[in-house]
Amino acid sequence: MSPRPVAERARARVSGRATWVAALSLAAFLAAPAARAEEPLPTPDRVRAAEGEYDAGRRAFLADQFEAAATHFENAYRDAPRSQVLRNAIRSREKAGQLARAATLADLAVRRYTADAQTRDLANEVLGAAKGRLHELQVRCVPECGLTADGKVVSIGDARIFSVYLEPGPHSLTFGFGEGRGVQRSFQAKAGLRDELTIEPPPVAPKAPPPAVPGAPPRVGQEPPAAPRSGLSPAVFYVGVG
Numbered sequence: 001m002s003p004r005p006v007a008e009r010a011r012a013r014v015s016g017r018a019t020w021v022a023a024l025s026l027a028a029f030l031a032a033p034a035a036r037a038e039e040p041l042p043t044p045d046r047v048r049a050a051e052g053e054y055d056a057g058r059r060a061f062l063a064d065q066f067e068a069a070a071t072h073f074e075n076a077y078r079d080a081p082r083s084q085v086l087r088n089a090i091r092s093r094e095k096a097g098q099l100a101r102a103a104t105l106a107d108l109a110v111r112r113y114t115a116d117a118q119t120r121d122l123a124n125e126v127l128g129a130a131k132g133r134l135h136e137l138q139v140r141c142v143p144e145c146g147l148t149a150d151g152k153v154v155s156i157g158d159a160r161i162f163s164v165y166l167e168p169g170p171h172s173l174t175f176g177f178g179e180g181r182g183v184q185r186s187f188q189a190k191a192g193l194r195d196e197l198t199i200e201p202p203p204v205a206p207k208a209p210p211p212a213v214p215g216a217p218p219r220v221g222q223e224p225p226a227a228p229r230s231g232l233s234p235a236v237f238y239v240g241v242g
Helices: 003-023 026-031 044-064 065-081 083-095 099-111 115-130 235-241
Strands: 135-149 160-166 169-178 182-188 192-199
Touching: 044 065, 044 083, 065 083, 083 099, 083 115, 099 115, 099 160, 135 182, 182 192
Parallel strands: 135 192
Antiparallel strands: 135 160, 135 169, 169 182
């Protein structure tokens, strides 16, 4: 192999890494627009939290700690959704060798950022790599729900319709509807398959009435009940005297 192709590949790797370093800058995150017009703007506290998570993710990524970087980027996205933050989370999961999680995030990116060419291209690239290797499960919840698989949260926020990608094999799924209500399912994932699952929440258990307190003292300003009188009525006495 000639030295020139090797040098060219080395320059390509350096160039690619430099591009990601630029994309991971905190200034770029602060200047990025919000996720979508219909989404509510995050509060100042959540924006500050997102900035801290994003910066931690950037430092972890540059240190080749890709799983930790992905976790920080996902936290930042939850606090202040932005397409660039989601792209960083997808790429970090991919580099960490967690294709199922990367594909789940990529599906979210396709749904939310159809008009963003850069995000769409990255998402389609990851979904193409996942095709034939993972099991796609599309979930429909009424009302919105979140999903935990094998004890790990796999959905970002609650939604009515979302897709997750699972490694082949058995999985324990828990669909949470809030207020302590959840539905559990066992699922056998197979490579290259796609399924749809509709989940409804369990009925709300009726609240029991508060227990009565026996012998409660009368409230202030309330006359105590009169004690029952014993013996004969005075009318009976006078009749007898007559």
